[in-house]
Amino acid sequence: MPMHEEPVVHAFYEDEDHRTFEVTAFDENDGTIKVLYDDNTAKEFDLDDWYGMDLERVETDDDEDDDIEETDDADSLDDDVDLDEGDDDE
Numbered sequence: 001m002p003m004h005e006e007p008v009v010h011a012f013y014e015d016e017d018h019r020t021f022e023v024t025a026f027d028e029n030d031g032t033i034k035v036l037y038d039d040n041t042a043k044e045f046d047l048d049d050w051y052g053m054d055l056e057r058v059e060t061d062d063d064e065d066d067d068i069e070e071t072d073d074a075d076s077l078d079d080d081v082d083l084d085e086g087d088d089d090e
Helices: 047-052 061-080
Strands: 012-014 020-027 032-037 042-046 056-058
Touching: 032 047, 042 047
Parallel strands: none
Antiparallel strands: 012 020, 012 056, 020 032, 032 042
16 A cells, blocks of 8 residues: 655655665655665655555564653653652741
8 A cells, every 4th residue: 555644754664575664864845755774775765756655664673662761761750759858947
């Protein structure tokens, strides 16, 4: 099925040949998308090509690690707050 969404920089996609790549740049003015495949092959597409491609956005292990780190950071913020800090004049 052709792609109907604009490319997202740093997102990963899988093409019809089951090759995974990352969008490294998207120039909306020029209508060009630069990608980097897992084998370090760089390629550039224009928006017409992009919308004609059979792509699927995929999650990577790094995406899952980022979600875990964000959760850990949010939880640790609660632990760092000292609610007893206040005026010592009482």
